[in-house]
Structures are given as structure tokens and as C-alpha cells.
Amino acid sequence: MDLDESSLLDAVLATLDGTPDPRLKEILTTVGRHLHAAVRELRLTNREWEQAVEFLTAVGHTSDATRQEFVLLSDVLGVSMLVETINGAHAGTESTVLGPFHMVDSPARELGDSVNLIGKGQPCVITGSVRDVDGTPLSGATVDIWQCDENGFYDVQQPESQPPGNGRGLFHADDEGRFWFRTVVPSHYPIPTDGPVGALLAATRRHPYRPAHVHVIAEAPGHVPLTTHMFVADSPYLDSDAVFAVRGNLVTEFAEVTEPAEAEQYGVSVPFRHAHFDIQLARA
Numbered sequence: 001m002d003l004d005e006s007s008l009l010d011a012v013l014a015t016l017d018g019t020p021d022p023r024l025k026e027i028l029t030t031v032g033r034h035l036h037a038a039v040r041e042l043r044l045t046n047r048e049w050e051q052a053v054e055f056l057t058a059v060g061h062t063s064d065a066t067r068q069e070f071v072l073l074s075d076v077l078g079v080s081m082l083v084e085t086i087n088g089a090h091a092g093t094e095s096t097v098l099g100p101f102h103m104v105d106s107p108a109r110e111l112g113d114s115v116n117l118i119g120k121g122q123p124c125v126i127t128g129s130v131r132d133v134d135g136t137p138l139s140g141a142t143v144d145i146w147q148c149d150e151n152g153f154y155d156v157q158q159p160e161s162q163p164p165g166n167g168r169g170l171f172h173a174d175d176e177g178r179f180w181f182r183t184v185v186p187s188h189y190p191i192p193t194d195g196p197v198g199a200l201l202a203a204t205r206r207h208p209y210r211p212a213h214v215h216v217i218a219e220a221p222g223h224v225p226l227t228t229h230m231f232v233a234d235s236p237y238l239d240s241d242a243v244f245a246v247r248g249n250l251v252t253e254f255a256e257v258t259e260p261a262e263a264e265q266y267g268v269s270v271p272f273r274h275a276h277f278d279i280q281l282a283r284a
């Protein structure tokens with residue numbers, strides 16, 4: 001029997017009837033419907049379909065254990081942030097994307113330690129707290145942070161000039177839920193553009209930049225783990241993040257401090273930059 005444009009979709013959906021997992025059936029049915037609708041609406045040519053397959057093949061070939069081009073594609077299409085938004089709709093500090101530069105084992109550090117293992121650059125002190133949504137301090141909460149350097153590079157991108165663990169630290173909040181550490185102010189930076197996602201950005205005349213930020217994962221027993229960023233308030237690209245991950249209330253002042261007594265308190269010299277970030281975790 002000949003299939004036309006719409007009976008073809010019905011035939012495909014009928015093949016899913018015996019799927020035992022109802023969620024898998026629902027996902028494949030919805031994706032199938034939208035995919036067919038897009039192809040019909042676009043009147044896609046054979047050459048365009050081949051180009052789509054070539055593009056996705058290149059995305060796969062560019063992915064390996066240390067690089068995930070499919071995640072990057074999801075990021076620049078806004079899908080990562082959409083999934084984050086759907087699943088992060090609970091009380092407490094807002095979440096944002098994880099990104100590809102997190103190491104599962106950030107080096108454990110003491111409160112007050114510096115994550116700037118190179119020692120150059122204007123000092124920056126980051127202080128903050130981790131609390132329950134009712135304001136109760138979460139003593140011993142873990143705060144995992146990672147950031148790029150003042151030139152916009154993560155340690156893993158420059159193994160020849162940055163020691164492993166530069167810009168990274170796993171801290172334990174004190175009895176009052178407070179944490180603090182020394183670092184440098186991160187720079188804005190481009191997401192990787194040397195693969196097919198970079199080609200897609202170029203073809204659509206999009207810039208690849210992310211505004212300056214410090215990544216944070218905060219966790220405490222009985223609470224929902226939070227993956228988020230502190231965005232540097234005076235950074236370029238806050239209004240046009242290549243991965244759509246900025247949330248206004250995560251934008252944090254990194255104020256310049258010239259008061260020597262304050263510098264002494266944190267073991268830095270003036271002038272230094274100071275940012276403060278209070279985190280609230282939702283109950284699990």
C-alpha cells in the first residue's frame with residue numbers, strides 16, 4: 001500500500017505500539033511527529049537532508065572522552081538551558097548549565113586558600129554562604145568551584161602553561177555555612193569553535209562568547225544539589241551569552257577594594273576585587 005506524507009507518519013508511529021516503556025514510547029512519538037512536521041513544512045531537499053546527516057556525523061566525530069560536541073550543540077541551540085529551566089524550577093538559588101569543563105574531582109582546599117596556582121594577576125576574594133531556603137546555615141556544605149583564568153582559558157585547555165587544578169577547588173563551608181577563597185577575576189571567553197558547532201555559529205553570524213563567570217556546585221545533605229554560576233557584573237556578553245545561561249539574579253558585583261585593613265583580613269594586597277555570593281538550597 002502506498003504511503004502519503006501523513007500516512008507515512010502514522011505508519012512510523014504504529015511501529016511504536018509494542019514499546020514496553022511508556023516514557024520511551026511517548027518521547028519517540030513526540031519527536032517523530034515534530035521531525036516529520038518540520039520536514040514537511042520545510043519541503044526538505046535530498047541534498048539538505050544529506051547535509052544534515054553530514055553535520056551530525058561531524059558532531060559525533062568531534063566528540064570523545066574529553067570533548068562533547070553534542071552537548072555544545074544542545075548548548076548553542078538553547079536546549080541545555082531549556083532542560084535546566086524545566087528541571088530547576090524549585091525554591092532557592094537558580095541553577096544554570098554545567099558546561100564541559102567540570103572535573104568530577106576538584107582538588108580539596110581549605111577555606112581561604114587560593115585557587116590561583118600561578119600567583120600572577122590582580123587578587124580577587126570570593127566570599128559567600130550556603131543556607132537552607134529558611135535561612136538556616138548549612139554547616140559543612142560542599143562548594144565546588146571552577147573558573148577560567150584572566151585570559152579566558154581553563155586549566156585543561158592550557159596543560160602546557162597552567163597546572164592541573166588551577167582555578168578549581170572543593171571547599172567545605174564553616175559552622176555558619178560560610179565559605180571564602182582567593183582567586184583572580186575570570187575573563188569572558190569563546191566556547192570551542194574549531195568543530196562543526198563553531199561552523200554553525202559562523203554560518204549564522206553568531207559570536208561564540210560567554211560572559212565571565214565562576215562555576216559553582218553546592219551540595220548539602222537533605223538538599224537538592226545546585227549547579228550554577230556567579231556572573232561578573234561588568235563583563236561583556238551578559239546580554240548575549242552564546243549558550244543562553246545568564247540569569248539576572250546570578251550577576252554579582254566584583255567590586256574593587258582599596259582598603260588595606262580589608263586586604264589584610266583576606267591575606268591579599270590592595271587593590272583587590274571582592275565578590276559575595278549567598279546560596280540557598282532547596283530541601284530534597
Ligand code: BEZ
Pocket residue numbers: 072075097098099100101191192210243
Ligand atoms: C562553560 O561555561 O564552561 C561552557 C558552557 C557551555 C558551553 C561551553 C562552555
Ligand code: FE
Pocket residue numbers: 099101213215
Ligand atoms: Fe565556563
